[in-house]
Amino acid sequence: MTIKIHDTNFSGTNGHSPMETELSAAKAHPALAKPLGEASTQEIYAELLSRLGEDPTRDGLLRTPERVEKSMAFLTRGYTQSIEEVLHEALFDVDYDEMVVVKDIEFYSLCEHHMLPFFGRAHVAYLPQGKVVGLSKIPRIVDVFARRLQVQERMTQQIAEAIEDAVHPQGVGVVLEGQHLCMMMRGVEKQSSWTTTSAMRGVFKTQVQTRSEFLSLVRPVR
Ligand SMILES: Nc1nc2c(ncn2[C@@H]2O[C@H](COP(=O)(O)OP(=O)(O)OP(=O)(O)O)[C@@H](O)[C@H]2O)c(=O)[nH]1
Numbered sequence: 001m002t003i004k005i006h007d008t009n010f011s012g013t014n015g016h017s018p019m020e021t022e023l024s025a026a027k028a029h030p031a032l033a034k035p036l037g038e039a040s041t042q043e044i045y046a047e048l049l050s051r052l053g054e055d056p057t058r059d060g061l062l063r064t065p066e067r068v069e070k071s072m073a074f075l076t077r078g079y080t081q082s083i084e085e086v087l088h089e090a091l092f093d094v095d096y097d098e099m100v101v102v103k104d105i106e107f108y109s110l111c112e113h114h115m116l117p118f119f120g121r122a123h124v125a126y127l128p129q130g131k132v133v134g135l136s137k138i139p140r141i142v143d144v145f146a147r148r149l150q151v152q153e154r155m156t157q158q159i160a161e162a163i164e165d166a167v168h169p170q171g172v173g174v175v176l177e178g179q180h181l182c183m184m185m186r187g188v189e190k191q192s193s194w195t196t197t198s199a200m201r202g203v204f205k206t207q208v209q210t211r212s213e214f215l216s217l218v219r220p221v222r
């Protein structure tokens, strides 16, 4: 099964800034009957292990809260990064007006509904008009948005917006193909379904030929 969602029009902004994240984290969640007070993140993970029926004091689990805290910080490090930092001024004035395509960029993200991984490949293209971006910065932009709690549609749009804002090209095309563990190891338990999302901007939206060239170059296989 493949779900294709094209030109989705999510109103999401460019993710949350660290400041916004702090603010929203400070609000009490309805599931929290009592404030957690001074509990540290590691204490909360230890408590979680206990509530799952485990013994957090057994040898194998003793350092698990510490490891999970570190691992979650890595998996969500996009909240502490900005596109400006990542670009690091790697924008160059180059007189090249043919399509630039970086395809098969692997990504790993976490779905915001279950906090389970979804992962796959991103294909990114743009048609410059006087400015190009350092090639490595394109996968870096993908990672800034992947390393947050996401839905695939919003992530697709955020990547397109970031490229658009950085190089003001004639157009941008982004296709993401992902597999969601929340649909594989739980829930509907479908092992072979891939979700394809796309965001087409500028001439990638208005010119069928440009869009077709992009899609034929990336040839999503599924
Ligand atoms: N559109 C979209 N949906 C997603 C994404 N990741 C996970 N989901 C879906 O989010 C939905 C959450 O649905 P709910 O009914 O609230 O949660 P649930 O009971 O756990 O749903 P099931 O997964 O069907 O068991 C599910 O349909 C997931 O497949 C994503 O990136 N985009």
Ligand SMILES: [Zn+2]
Binding pocket: 111, 112, 113, 114, 115, 116, 180, 182, 183
């Ligand atoms: Zn999910």
